Amino acid sequence: MPQTPDPSDRPHWSLSVAEASGRVATGELSPVDLLDSVLERIAEVDDRVHAYIHIAAAPAREAAARAASEIAAGRWRGPLHGLPFAVKDNYDVAGMPATAGSRLRLEHVPEHDAALVAGLKSAGAVLVGKLSTWEFGTGNGGEYFDLPFPPARNPWDLERFTGGSSTGAGAAVAAGMASFALGSDTTGSVRLPAAATGTVGMIATPGRLSTEGILPNCWSFDCPGAFAWTVEDCAIVMDGLLASAAATPPSGPSLRRAVGQPIAGLRIAVLDSPGPGFPAPDAPLRQGFDDALAVLERLGARLVRVRLPVPAAECLAATRMIGPAESAALHERELAEQADLMGYALRDKLMAGSLVRAVDYLAAQRLRRTVADRLDTLMRGFDALVTYGTLHQPPRLGVEPEMTAFTVETMLTPFNLSGHPALIQCTGFAGGLPLNWQVVGNRGDEASVLRVAAAYEAATPWRARRAQP
Amino acid sequence: MKDALPVDEPTLEDMQAFARRHGLGGLKPEYVARMRELAVPVARFGLQVRRPPRKEDAPAPEFRLPGR
Numbered sequence: 179m180p181q182t183p184d185p186s187d188r189p190h191w192s193l194s195v196a197e198a199s200g201r202v203a204t205g206e207l208s209p210v211d212l213l214d215s216v217l218e219r220i221a222e223v224d225d226r227v228h229a230y231i232h233i234a235a236a237p238a239r240e241a242a243a244r245a246a247s248e249i250a251a252g253r254w255r256g257p258l259h260g261l262p263f264a265v266k267d268n269y270d271v272a273g274m275p276a277t278a279g280s281r282l283r284l285e286h287v288p289e290h291d292a293a294l295v296a297g298l299k300s301a302g303a304v305l306v307g308k309l310s311t312w313e314f315g316t317g318n319g320g321e322y323f324d325l326p327f328p329p330a331r332n333p334w335d336l337e338r339f340t341g342g343s344s345t346g347a348g349a350a351v352a353a354g355m356a357s358f359a360l361g362s363d364t365t366g367s368v369r370l371p372a373a374a375t376g377t378v379g380m381i382a383t384p385g386r387l388s389t390e391g392i393l394p395n396c397w398s399f400d401c402p403g404a405f406a407w408t409v410e411d412c413a414i415v416m417d418g419l420l421a422s423a424a425a426t427p428p429s430g431p432s433l434r435r436a437v438g439q440p441i442a443g444l445r446i447a448v449l450d451s452p453g454p455g456f457p458a459p460d461a462p463l464r465q466g467f468d469d470a471l472a473v474l475e476r477l478g479a480r481l482v483r484v485r486l487p488v489p490a491a492e493c494l495a496a497t498r499m500i501g502p503a504e505s506a507a508l509h510e511r512e513l514a515e516q517a518d519l520m521g522y523a524l525r526d527k528l529m530a531g532s533l534v535r536a537v538d539y540l541a542a543q544r545l546r547r548t549v550a551d552r553l554d555t556l557m558r559g560f561d562a563l564v565t566y567g568t569l570h571q572p573p574r575l576g577v578e579p580e581m582t583a584f585t586v587e588t589m590l591t592p593f594n595l596s597g598h599p600a601l602i603q604c605t606g607f608a609g610g611l612p613l614n615w616q617v618v619g620n621r622g623d624e625a626s627v628l629r630v631a632a633a634y635e636a637a638t639p640w641r642a643r644r645a646q647p
Numbered sequence: 648m649k650d651a652l653p654v655d656e657p658t659l660e661d662m663q664a665f666a667r668r669h670g671l672g673g674l675k676p677e678y679v680a681r682m683r684e685l686a687v688p689v690a691r692f693g694l695q696v697r698r699p700p701r702k703e704d705a706p707a708p709e710f711r712l713p714g715r
Contacts, residue, residue: 488697495695502689514670517678529682530689532669538693543706548699550707 190215191354192644195411198357199257202249209249209260212357213242213304216262220306220355223647226336228328229350231267232275233307238262241304248302257434258418259302264356266344267308268315270391271295278393279311281326281519282512292391294360294402297422306356309346315362316343316395316505317523318530319585320578324521331575332374333645334611338572339581341370344405348375351405352645358415359405362389364396365497366590368403369616372602374572374584376612376645378412378631379405380601383621387419396504398543399497399594408641409603409632410437416624436625437632442478446630447556449484449565449589455491456587459569462608467566467615470605473637474564474630482560486592487552488545493592496549499534499542506531546595553596557620562630565589567602567616571609589616599624603631604640612640654690657683 185197190212193201201207217235224230245260265271268278270288277283291299299305310330312321321329321339330345332338333353340349344361348371351359361368363381372379381403389400404419406412413433420433448471452459459467475481506513506528512520513528520528557563566589573580593600598618605613617634619627635641657665662683666674674682 492695492697495692498689498692499696510670514673517674525678526681526685529674529678530685532671533682533686533689535690535693538696540706541693541696541698544699544704545697547704547707548697 189219191219194408195257195261195357195406195414196408198261199414202260203254203257205249209242209245209304210239212260213238213262213306216306216355216357219353223333223353224355226331227333227349227353227355227647228330229309229346229353229355230264231277231279231308231310231327231346234274234305238304238306245302245304255302256418257414258298260304261357262304262306263298263358263360264306264309264347264350265295265360266311266315266347266362268311268362268393269295269308269360271305271308274308276308276393277326278314279325279327280313280524282516284326288391290391293388294419295391297419300422301418303418309344309350309359311345312343313521313524314395314509315367315393316364316527318526319582320523321575321581322522323576329575331647332572333647334376335572336647337575338611339374339575339584341374341572341584343367344371347405348372348377348379351375351377351407353647354644358411361403361405362392362395363401363403363594364399365501365594366585366588368405369567369590369600369602370585370588372405373567373614374612376604376640377405377407378409378601378603379403380412380416380627381599382416382420382624383599384597394508396501398500398504398546401594409628409635410434412601413437413628413632433625433628436629438636439629440478441474441630441633444479444561444630445559446474446479446481447484447560447563448481449486449563451485452566452569452589453486453489453491455489457569459566460571462571463566463569463613466605466608466613470615470634471564473634477633477637479630484556484563487556488549488592490589490592492545493549493595494586496542496545496595497591499538500546502527502531503534503539504531506534549592549595550597553592553598554621557598557618562626563618564630565616565618567614571611571613593618597621599627601627601631603635606638606640607643654687654694657686659683662686
């Protein structure tokens with residue numbers, strides 16, 4: 179198995195959160211030097227990747243210098259102190275543009291930080307800037323090159339799609355332009371970009387993390403999420419978010435403690451089919467999935483095959499009522515008065531949402547309860563569940579049928595409907611592009627998700643390879 | 648799941664009237680024409696959503712008590 183070179187031999191931008199944090203805490207690495215390395219990396223590659231909409235170099239340098247002083251004075255705040263991060267541009271940051279990728283909000287500058295941003299700042303993390311997003315953090319699955327900012331490109335292949343809607347978050351982390359990033363997920367918008375960019379992307383149990391200060395897209399499903407390079411990094415970030423900015427205060431041990439725990443004897447459900455209505459996963463993804471199952475078996479997990487209680491295509495139909503209808507309700511005035519300023523994808527979604535009958539919306543919300551109850555019953559018999567994330571590899575940017583298929587034909591929406599925590603991780607590469615699968619946990623049990631994903635990651639070589647855009 | 652449920656396509660005049668009735672009378676004609684194209688797939692998706700069999704199966708909307 180290829181080994182990751184010693185951290186001291188690698189540029190600072192390539193350090194994981196865990197590696198950088200350990201060195202920052204001991205004074206071996208200055209937050210100022212870490213930030214400089216990340217800013218240099220951005221300058222080197224982001225004119226090709228377009229992950230960032232706004233780079234806040236000066237305030238970031240001030241924050242990094244402050245962190246360095248505090249740590250030197252013995253006031254280390256915790257593992258995120260001095261670590262550079264970025265957020266999707268639908269998060270509010272005081273004094274910084276929050277365009278949500280839209281012409282409608284080019285002049286919008288919030289006065290307050292989103293709750294999660296405030297929490298990370300209080301943990302000493304250093305905000306580098308705002309990241310690309312589909313307009314308003316939503317869309318119809320495609321990219322139309324008609325927004326005020328160029329679409330982010332996949333660092334593994336610049337002609338490929340990053341997945342949306344947190345388009346810049348996965349790209350930034352994959353390319354080493356932030357130690358970690360925050361995005362938001364309505365029906366896959368954290369997990370799709372994580373899948374496309376080979377990063378770890380996780381949503382917690384809905385309600386655990388505050389959505390305050392994030393532009394709403396769909397009240398029923400909106401859920402913040404974290405992007406990181408490794409599972410341990412994701413656990414550290416989730417711990418930071420839960421400790422300082424949780425909608426519900428955390429209880430129990432830190433999530434990082436789950437990383438490294440053995441999985442022998444854990445009961446893991448294996449969901450290997452989306453059911454009728456969707457195509458089979460692409461062959462490389464099937465191979466990656468089967469190989470990953472073999473790894474879990476070698477590690478001693480007890481695997482049990484299960485079936486999705488409601489086919490993924492039916493779950494998609496429900497989200498296609500709920501998502502557009504709620505977006506249309508949220509942005510009703512903008513559609514009526516400013517449709518001309520919108521890009522095609524947002525306008526299309528809001529017009530579709532305006533056509534949804536209340537009867538069908540409520541049918542979808544009734545089905546949601548069925549899906550949630552049945553999946554919860556299934557999950558309670560297991561410690562975790564593994565399944566596909568996307569059914570396709572990252573498609574060509576600009577080829578609409580491929581992009582929309584990548585976006586909608588997934589195993590992601592059932593868990594938005596059911597409200598279970600879920601994580602995407604890389605399961606290898608094919609044709610130079612990342613493969614992925616999804617690990618799901620019982621409600622409130624993010625620790626088991628991270629435990630299983632970390633065990634898999636530690637047994638495989640995929641983190642030794644970095645994108646070089 | 649039902650794949651091809653019969654749904655009549657609205658005329659452009661139907662769609663213009665719908666837009667006027669629902670506060671979207673200011674949309675450009677080409678946007679209304681696009682809404683007309685969207686009307687059939689949206690209706691079809693709606694009809695594809697499985698209806699729970701029991702009338703007691705209530706929807707699961709987002710609801711929080713004020714102040715909590």
